[in-house]
Amino acid sequence: MSVDVHSQSPDVPAERLRPLSARPQEEDPWWKSAVVYQIYPRSFADSNGDGIGDLRGITGRLDHLSALGVDVLWLSPVYPSPQDDNGYDISDYQGIDPAFGTLDDFDELLAAVHARGMKLVMDLVVNHTSDEHPWFREAVGSPDSPKRDWYVWRPPRPGFAAGEPGAEPSNWGSFFSGSAWQLDEASGEYYLHLFSRKQPDLNWENPQVRHAVHAMMRWWLRRGVDGFRMDVINLISKDQDFPDGPVADGAAHGDGSPFYVCGPRIHEYLQELHREVFAAHPERLLTVGEMPGVSVEEARLFTDPARAEVDMVFQFEHVGLDHGPGGKFDPKPLRLTDLKTSLTRWQQGLAATGWNSLYWNNHDQPRVVSRFGDDGPAHRVRSATALATVLHLHRGTPYVYQGEELGMTNAPFAAIDDFRDIESLNHYAHAVAAGADAEQVLAGLRAIGRDNARTPMQWDATAHAGFTTGTPWIGVNPNHARLNAAAQLADQDSVFHHYRRLIELRHTEPAVVHGDFALLLPEDEHLYAFTRRHRGTELLVLANLSGDVRHAALPDADGWHRAERLVTNYPLPGAYLTHTLGEPLTLRPWESLVLRRTAH
CATH class of the missing domain: 2.60.40.1180 (Golgi alpha-mannosidase II)
Structure with a gap:
């Protein structure tokens, strides 16, 4: 006979979630039953009409996050910055960029977050600074200054004069295309930048650098923040011989990652960081390290509570499964068996010791409903909610990226001028200059480019999606007229309410957490x-x-x-x-x- 697998009567309420009464009562840290919501401030909410999101805009939208039920807000960088990499190039670690507001605005936001029973985590970039940071300006302007050794400097390769092709100290390539070494013509030395040339790497071998970072983090904790998401933190320790890396067929530069991903002193540095900064607030803080290239075995060490390093890591294995033979911007269809194999490896690998962070989206990834789902009108809502269900029911702490709870999609970028991200712009310029078909390069950017995650939050159907009364810094997705928060709040069958139900389930069913x-x-x-x-x-x-x-x-x-x-x-x-x-x-x-x- 045919039966309903749920054994429910036909008059099931629209809520579609059995009410549960209490949060899990376990001895584990609070963040195991928490859900984190990432805000990209530039694109979240603009309070003053200049087209750029700001802190007051976030404060004005906190009720949306309270209704969703999230526990922690993670702010992408809001520090002063030239914005070469949209804030991940910091020029002052103890301030707020005027585009986002003031320290008073930050304090007001933090108080409003805490008043709603939520916590706030800062995004922190300490692998590198901006080249406009006073530390680097002194290092460049005064080669004899102690600040010189706060960054990674090397002379030209033996047998080469500074500036000659091949004179770079090693063949390492930058994540943002080109060499990872930039010549300082005044001194004839090169400085290391694993990312943009305007993002020089700090020299963590120098204890003064580490002490300055520790002091700055303690300053933010005294201000009341509840933890840190640490950008590419597993890259801070480099092999000091800076050996040449392997060169792939057709590549202009070598892969230096074997010599800086989880480098020789990384565990020492993170244990010191925990001892000097985090240990004083064990019951309050959340610490997560973004770690490209990290293995399950390394992640087990990083997140083992007995080792006192970080609470969890962001790994990238599952979001690389659709990268084709030409790399990130040559996407291929995802095989579900590959995804299951990858996520299961991490579930099993950290089951006895350690903890997973769970995510589909963030500021560096395209929208998951367009990437792994079906963003067409027939299946967008169901595919967005199915993917959410799968992720949130794994063991670990889920992260929701702004707009993900609405099922926001990739944007229909028409031309390269519509893009803003330095990674995409550099890739396009290098690829086209090397002879690649421009339209094919654009197709890869449309599918995988980071700007897909950075179009403005879609609050309502009005002009610019209710994000700003001015001209937005990047174009609004035109589907905001039908895909927006206001419409979904009124619809119990929406993506928003499905996320809300999943979050409530994590808060109330111990089996989800434990x-x-x-x-x-x-x-x-x-x-x-x-x-x-x-x-x-x-x-x-x-x-x-x-x-x-x-x-x-x-x-x-x-x-x-x-x-x-x-x-x-x-x-x-x-x-x-x-x-x-x-x-x-x-x-x-x-x-x-x-x-x-x-x-x-």
């Missing part, structure tokens, strides 16, 4: 299924990540046919997901659900 993880159907290219078990409670997470009806032949399908439904992404009442005893479960396009059963 349960183990077991992958099901590992070879299925369309269905993502796994269980979470904790103290007699078992959750089944099942998602059809395709646009067709699919059948899930689960090992214990009959055992779930009367399980309690916690979250689903299709409206009810209506056509329920059905199951005939002895037959597979049937899921509609992009359908997801979370079921719960309890051992008796």
Whole structure:
């Protein structure tokens, strides 16, 4: 016979979430049951009409975040900056860029966040500074100054004169194209910049640098912030021999990452940082390290509480799975089995020791509904909510990037002039100069470029999406007329309310936070299924990540046919997901659900 797998009556309320009463009562740190929301201030909300988002704009929109239910706000950099890399090039660590407001505005925002029971985490970039930071200006202007050694300087390669082709101290390439070494013509030496030439790398070998960083972080903690997201923090320790890296076919520069990713003193530096800064506030802080190229084995060391380094890391393995043979801007279709294999490796690798950070989106990634989902009108809402369900039910702390809770999509950039990101602009210039087809290069930027995440937040259907009364610094996605926060707040079937339900479930169901993880159907290219078990409670997470009806032949399908439904992404009442005893479960396009059963 055919039965509803959820054993629910037809008059299921639109809320589609069984009310639960209390947050999990465990001894683990508070951040394990928390959800973090990342704000890119330049694009979130503009309070003064200059086209750039600011701190007062964020303060004015905090009720949106309270309604969503998130616990922590993570602010991308708001420090003074020339904005060569949109604020990730800091010229003053203890100030606020005038484009965003003042320190008084920051204090007002922080107080408003705390008044709503949320915490605020600062984004901190200490692998490098801006070349307009006073430290670097002194280092360049006075080669005999102690500040000279606060950065990484090297003479030309032996046998070469400064400025000659091949004279750079090593063959390392920059993340933003070109060489990682920039000549200072006045002194004839080169300084290292793993990113833009306007982002010189700090010399962490110098204890004075480390002490200055520690003092600055303690200053922010005294001001009341609740932790730090530390940008590319696993790159701060370099092999001091600066050896040449391997050169891929057709590449102009070598890959220096074996000599600076998780370098020789990285654990020493992070343990010192914890000892000098974090240890005084163990109950309050959240510390997360962005770590490109980190392995599961290294992440286990970084996040082992006994080692006292950081609470969790951002790894990039799963967001590199659609990079093609030509690299990041040569995208290929994602194979779901590759995604499941990757995420399961991290779930299992940090199961006994350590902790995962969970994310699809951030300021450096394109919109997930366009990338791994289907952003067309037929499936945008379902695919956005299915992907959200899969992510939020893994073990770890979820991160929501602004607009993700609305299912915001990639933008239809028409030409290179529509882009603002230095990475995209540099890649386009280098690729076209090397003979690549300009339209093909643009296609890669449209799919993967970071500006997809940086178009203004879509608050309503008015001009400029309610982001600003002026001219926005980057174009607003034209789909804001139908895809916006105001419309979704009024619609219980919206992406926003689905995220709200997932966040509430994490706050109230201990198995979401503390349960183990077991992958099901590992070879299925369309269905993502796994269980979470904790103290007699078992959750089944099942998602059809395709646009067709699919059948899930689960090992214990009959055992779930009367399980309690916690979250689903299709409206009810209506056509329920059905199951005939002895037959597979049937899921509609992009359908997801979370079921719960309890051992008796």
